[in-house]
Amino acid sequence: MFEPNFHLGRGRVRWERVFFFITLIAVPAILSSCGSSASTAVAPSITASCVPTQGTGADVTVLGTAQCTATVLNASSTLVNWSVSGTGNGSIDKTSGLYTAPATVPSTNVVTITATSQVQSTLTATASLTIVAATAITAVVCNDSTGSSPSPLVVSSLNSLSCTAFASVSSGTTVPVNWSVANKNNPGSLLNLGGISTLGVYTAPLVPPPGQMVSITATSKALSTETMSVTATVVFGNAVLSGPYAFSTSGRLPTHAFWARVGSLSAGGGSLIGIEDTNQGGTPNTVTTQRSFTGSYSIGPDGRGTMQFCEGTSAACPQGPPATAYFNIVVISPQHIQMIEFSKPVTPPPTTATAGSAAIIAGGEMIAQDQSVFSAGAGNLSGTYSFNFAGVSTSATEESVLGEFNANGHGTISQGSPTEPGEMDINPTPVSLPAPLALTTYSISSNGRGTVTLNNGTVNLTFSIYPVSASRAKFIEIDTASLATPTVPASILVGDAYIQQTSSTCGWALNALSGPTVFETSGLNSLGGSPGVVIGDIGNFTADGTTGAVSAASIDENSGGTVSSTVGTLTGNYTVDSCGRGTLTIGGHSYVFYIISPSDAVLQESTTGIIAHGFMLPSNGGPFVDTTLTGNYGFRLGGTDAAGTTGNREDLLGQVTSAGLGTGLAGTLDLNDFGATQTPVAIANGTYLGAPAGSLRATMNLPLSTISGATTRNLVLYMVSPKLFYVLDTDPAPAGTAVGVINNQF
Numbered sequence: 001m002f003e004p005n006f007h008l009g010r011g012r013v014r015w016e017r018v019f020f021f022i023t024l025i026a027v028p029a030i031l032s033s034c035g036s037s038a039s040t041a042v043a044p045s046i047t048a049s050c051v052p053t054q055g056t057g058a059d060v061t062v063l064g065t066a067q068c069t070a071t072v073l074n075a076s077s078t079l080v081n082w083s084v085s086g087t088g089n090g091s092i093d094k095t096s097g098l099y100t101a102p103a104t105v106p107s108t109n110v111v112t113i114t115a116t117s118q119v120q121s122t123l124t125a126t127a128s129l130t131i132v133a134a135t136a137i138t139a140v141v142c143n144d145s146t147g148s149s150p151s152p153l154v155v156s157s158l159n160s161l162s163c164t165a166f167a168s169v170s171s172g173t174t175v176p177v178n179w180s181v182a183n184k185n186n187p188g189s190l191l192n193l194g195g196i197s198t199l200g201v202y203t204a205p206l207v208p209p210p211g212q213m214v215s216i217t218a219t220s221k222a223l224s225t226e227t228m229s230v231t232a233t234v235v236f237g238n239a240v241l242s243g244p245y246a247f248s249t250s251g252r253l254p255t256h257a258f259w260a261r262v263g264s265l266s267a268g269g270g271s272l273i274g275i276e277d278t279n280q281g282g283t284p285n286t287v288t289t290q291r292s293f294t295g296s297y298s299i300g301p302d303g304r305g306t307m308q309f310c311e312g313t314s315a316a317c318p319q320g321p322p323a324t325a326y327f328n329i330v331v332i333s334p335q336h337i338q339m340i341e342f343s344k345p346v347t348p349p350p351t352t353a354t355a356g357s358a359a360i361i362a363g364g365e366m367i368a369q370d371q372s373v374f375s376a377g378a379g380n381l382s383g384t385y386s387f388n389f390a391g392v393s394t395s396a397t398e399e400s401v402l403g404e405f406n407a408n409g410h411g412t413i414s415q416g417s418p419t420e421p422g423e424m425d426i427n428p429t430p431v432s433l434p435a436p437l438a439l440t441t442y443s444i445s446s447n448g449r450g451t452v453t454l455n456n457g458t459v460n461l462t463f464s465i466y467p468v469s470a471s472r473a474k475f476i477e478i479d480t481a482s483l484a485t486p487t488v489p490a491s492i493l494v495g496d497a498y499i500q501q502t503s504s505t506c507g508w509a510l511n512a513l514s515g516p517t518v519f520e521t522s523g524l525n526s527l528g529g530s531p532g533v534v535i536g537d538i539g540n541f542t543a544d545g546t547t548g549a550v551s552a553a554s555i556d557e558n559s560g561g562t563v564s565s566t567v568g569t570l571t572g573n574y575t576v577d578s579c580g581r582g583t584l585t586i587g588g589h590s591y592v593f594y595i596i597s598p599s600d601a602v603l604q605e606s607t608t609g610i611i612a613h614g615f616m617l618p619s620n621g622g623p624f625v626d627t628t629l630t631g632n633y634g635f636r637l638g639g640t641d642a643a644g645t646t647g648n649r650e651d652l653l654g655q656v657t658s659a660g661l662g663t664g665l666a667g668t669l670d671l672n673d674f675g676a677t678q679t680p681v682a683i684a685n686g687t688y689l690g691a692p693a694g695s696l697r698a699t700m701n702l703p704l705s706t707i708s709g710a711t712t713r714n715l716v717l718y719m720v721s722p723k724l725f726y727v728l729d730t731d732p733a734p735a736g737t738a739v740g741v742i743n744n745q746f
Helices: 003-012 014-034
Strands: 045-052 065-073 080-084 098-100 110-117 124-132 139-143 153-156 160-168 177-183 201-203 213-220 227-235 243-252 258-268 271-280 286-299 304-311 325-333 336-341 354-357 361-368 382-392 398-408 423-427 440-444 450-455 460-469 472-477 492-499 515-525 533-543 549-559 562-576 581-586 589-597 600-605 610-618 630-640 649-659 665-673 676-690 697-707 710-721 724-729 737-744
Touching: 045 110, 065 080, 065 110, 065 124, 139 213, 139 227, 153 160, 160 213, 160 227, 243 336, 243 460, 243 472, 243 492, 243 649, 258 286, 258 361, 258 382, 258 460, 258 472, 258 492, 271 304, 271 472, 286 325, 304 649, 325 630, 325 649, 336 630, 336 649, 336 665, 336 737, 361 630, 361 649, 382 472, 382 589, 382 600, 382 610, 398 492, 398 515, 398 589, 398 600, 398 610, 423 600, 440 460, 460 492, 515 600, 515 710, 515 724, 515 737, 533 562, 533 610, 533 630, 533 710, 533 724, 533 737, 549 581, 549 710, 549 724, 630 724, 649 676, 649 737, 665 697
Parallel strands: 045 124, 153 227
Antiparallel strands: 045 065, 065 098, 080 110, 110 124, 139 160, 160 201, 177 213, 213 227, 243 258, 243 361, 258 271, 271 286, 286 304, 304 325, 325 336, 336 361, 354 676, 382 398, 382 492, 398 423, 440 450, 450 460, 460 472, 472 492, 515 533, 515 610, 533 549, 549 562, 562 581, 581 589, 589 600, 600 610, 630 649, 630 737, 649 665, 665 676, 676 697, 697 710, 710 724, 724 737
């Protein structure tokens, strides 16, 4: 109905449309004519400036630098090329604009820097710099992360100091310098120096260098004889504890019941998270497996620190409640930490050495863990392993289990035979020829925990495994009382297995022992009747490696406070079968051992009435002299307190520094004496002496502030190497009996 009007409308507007188009064409021309003076193009422009990169002044010292910048407007590109006029006037990076002054002041000490547009070569700008002669370094200032310059300078593991060399601190004038770092007391030593950047940022190493002090030196770039140094003390800090670790502790509860824990954790930034298995003695014993925990830790300047677990939770774990387990630790290295269980921290700190009461009395270690051995299937334990487990039997008395097994890397432990590894020796029921192990399986899950059963036809022992690496794993027995005899607790064993380092299975001979060898054992002496007393032995011998003869042997012993020593006069003999099991006699002592590597073995004393376990290691670097003990050392000992019985356990942990003079030992000791904890106890003016001269043996005296009724600890040391010593507390009753190790920190 609209079509007629629509048709008529189109005819009527024809000339109006023509006029409209003509108007559209004309308007731009009119507008262009009216506004031509306002559309003139703006010419490109460029400006340049240079600012010295050091100090606040406008001048550049010889070999100093300045950063030049250009501002380009109204050009199709803002990029420029940089150049410096004349020869001997220094150099400039063509694209970045970083100018470096010459080594000497040029004849005309004002140099011209030119910026040239990359799209229009006629577009340039210049800036001037005045080159001045080198000036004396009047101060080197190093600031920590807070921006302050503490006095004295102290920097902890992996922390940094930002250093600047000044010609005038008040004016902020700096000197272009090269930076270097050296050991303050031993400039030739390159050990654990850390590093310093070209900008003067010094980063401390994880472990302090020998002597702990480094010299940070600024040397003028223009005049090499112009130097200045500052001294910084490097100490331990939280960063030294980082990554995955496997750990184990064993000891006693205040009820005298045996206690053990084994697990793994990941640490960093003062926090940790992990899993653990624990086994608590009693009737019956209580086993907890795969318990998760969080935790926290703090490392002090000397490597001593504290650590705590919040077990059974994923929540953050502070130093105080709700933590459920507390430890004192000492860092031996980033890979090795000694530890004892302790009482919870007290705030504010107590005014005396007594810090509180611990729920567990136990000691152990943490070892850096190689997680590449984890797998969702069988795991990567492969080869023949010698193991050393200790704890209590089903009758809750001391027990030692030694042996070897062969794992194929795919979840199977082969059956032992006279020509194949796989057997165990159990004390208090030693046998001349141990029964072979049965065929069994093992597994390791992706979280790093595994299980294995070892069965010799008489005993069947089930363990949780926490691998340290392909060559070592930590074990804890997880058996509980059987349904048939629920009132009889299972044995509780804890220890480690170490891969035998041979080129072929069962390839050992008498040369598996050869040369100077040091050993230590600890356990129970029941010769005086039940329940027996704690006994600790350390000593050394020389094995001839061919006939099985032992000579020049020494043994120091503390049996419940009865101390004896026979030095250098004992003889004996040994045997080694092809699979690495051996026997050893020294004087009136008998032993069984399983070789790990030449003269390195797990050890069990089989002397009648003695149940003890330990290790032997080849000794090197002897004899012991004053300078042997030079540096900083961490130590841990475990045994019994003045009561002398196995139930009244004590654990000692600490750190000591020696100048290699035989005198002046200084440090700190922490003690858990059957639950009563004391920390810190100062060690001051301790002494030591190689005795007799020319041997591997030394005696040590550590004066202490009053601790457990004693004011000194008298020790005997046997030198495994300058970095490791076996140590025995030789104080007579009522001081107690303790055996342990001293490890070099740095």
